[in-house]
Amino acid sequence: MSDPLDLRQIEKKAFRTTWEDGLLDINFGGIVASFALLAILPAEDTFRFLRYVLFTVCAVGSMLIYQLGKKYITQPRIGQVTFGAMRKRRKAVLGVVLGGIVGLQVLIVLFSVLLMNNPGLAGQLGLPNAGQDFERLLVAVIGTLFVGPSLTLMAYFSDWSRGYYIAVLMSVAVFLLIWFDNYWFLMAAAALIIIPGVVLFIRFLRKYPLPPAEVPHGG
Amino acid sequence: MVDENTPADVSFLNEIDRLVHEPSRLMLMAVLYVVESADFTFLMNQTGMTWGNLSAHMSKLEEAGYLEVEKTFKGRRPYTLLRLTQEGREAFQNYRNKMRQVLDELPE
Numbered sequence: 001m002s003d004p005l006d007l008r009q010i011e012k013k014a015f016r017t018t019w020e021d022g023l024l025d026i027n028f029g030g031i032v033a034s035f036a037l038l039a040i041l042p043a044e045d046t047f048r049f050l051r052y053v054l055f056t057v058c059a060v061g062s063m064l065i066y067q068l069g070k071k072y073i074t075q076p077r078i079g080q081v082t083f084g085a086m087r088k089r090r091k092a093v094l095g096v097v098l099g100g101i102v103g104l105q106v107l108i109v110l111f112s113v114l115l116m117n118n119p120g121l122a123g124q125l126g127l128p129n130a131g132q133d134f135e136r137l138l139v140a141v142i143g144t145l146f147v148g149p150s151l152t153l154m155a156y157f158s159d160w161s162r163g164y165y166i167a168v169l170m171s172v173a174v175f176l177l178i179w180f181d182n183y184w185f186l187m188a189a190a191a192l193i194i195i196p197g198v199v200l201f202i203r204f205l206r207k208y209p210l211p212p213a214e215v216p217h218g219g
Numbered sequence: 220m221v222d223e224n225t226p227a228d229v230s231f232l233n234e235i236d237r238l239v240h241e242p243s244r245l246m247l248m249a250v251l252y253v254v255e256s257a258d259f260t261f262l263m264n265q266t267g268m269t270w271g272n273l274s275a276h277m278s279k280l281e282e283a284g285y286l287e288v289e290k291t292f293k294g295r296r297p298y299t300l301l302r303l304t305q306e307g308r309e310a311f312q313n314y315r316n317k318m319r320q321v322l323d324e325l326p327e
Contacts, residue, residue, distance in 0.1 A: 005245075005249055005315060005318075007249065007252065007253050010249050010250060010253050011253035011254070013265075014250060014253065014254060014257075014261075014265055017261075017264065017265070076260070077260075078260065078261060078264050079257065079258045079259065079260030079261025079262070079263070079264060080257070080258045080260070080261060080300075081254050081256070081257040081258070081261045082254060082255040082256045082257070083253075083254050083255060084253060084254055084255050086253075208264065211260060
């Protein structure tokens with residue numbers, strides 16, 4: 001049956017407009033960067049205070065950029081919209097699915113801890129002997145499983161296409177971080193998330209200029 | 220078997236709601252159909268219409284009872300929120316069904 005109006009596409013396009021500002025990328029990248037900073041900065045007494053200050057400033061700052069940016073920069077430019085029941089349903093489904101994934105992850109972690117503390121059990125299950133490398137690999141894989149599927153699902157249910165890129169980036173970063181025990185991988189991922197976010201933000205400002213003051217929001 | 224010389228019955232085209240059929244209004248109604256409500260700025264961005272155009276179409280749809288317009292103030296500037304009424308939603312759905320039927324019945 002032919003349908004001259006693809007309402008799904010119209011809704012998707014309208015919804016995606018709300019992500020065009022790149023603020024979510026900047027917010028997400030900022031939070032990742034704040035955790036990386038916390039881990040990278042020296043933990044000695046003289047730096048401890050500085051570490052926490054920097055972490056707090058970076059994390060709170062990126063959240064403020066998101067909240068205030070949406071309110072004072074994005075909304076006046078693209079306007080305000082409330083999406084319909086379909087979007088709310090997707091949000092609810094995302095909540096349930098993510099809840100399920102977190103539950104599964106908790107089970108995997110508990111099972112891994114059990115295996116690490118019982119090498120005999122690992123042998124009975126036919127798993128290789130839990131050497132140091134194996135343990136690290138296991139933790140790296142679990143870490144990746146924590147991040148990858150959750151972010152992918154978030155991207156899918158939120159129609160946030162850049163979320164897939166972030167999911168892949170974060171999965172690789174978490175794996176490398178644990179495998180090489182180097183937090184600079186996390187910092188690199190944060191930079192690779194923030195930079196496109198800033199580019200998108202600049203593009204957004206150019207694409208959607210503020211309506212002139214004399215033009216009312218409506219007749 | 221359909222005789223190729225017999226003109227197709229297109230009388231049902233008269234039943235198409237002309238108020239919805241106009242491209243700008245159709246675009247406006249399509250956007251409002253998929254959301255709960257939207258303000259003027261959002262609709263201008265989504266439809267590419269100018270403020271004057273949108274205002275004119277908004278008035279026509281409001282007069283027909285297809286659109287509910289809520290006018291308030293945000294700071295010192297007027298703020299207009301639009302949403303389709305139940306009647307508007309039904310009119311849009313009927314239009315859609317009718318157009319689907321028209322397009323499906325067109326000969327290849």
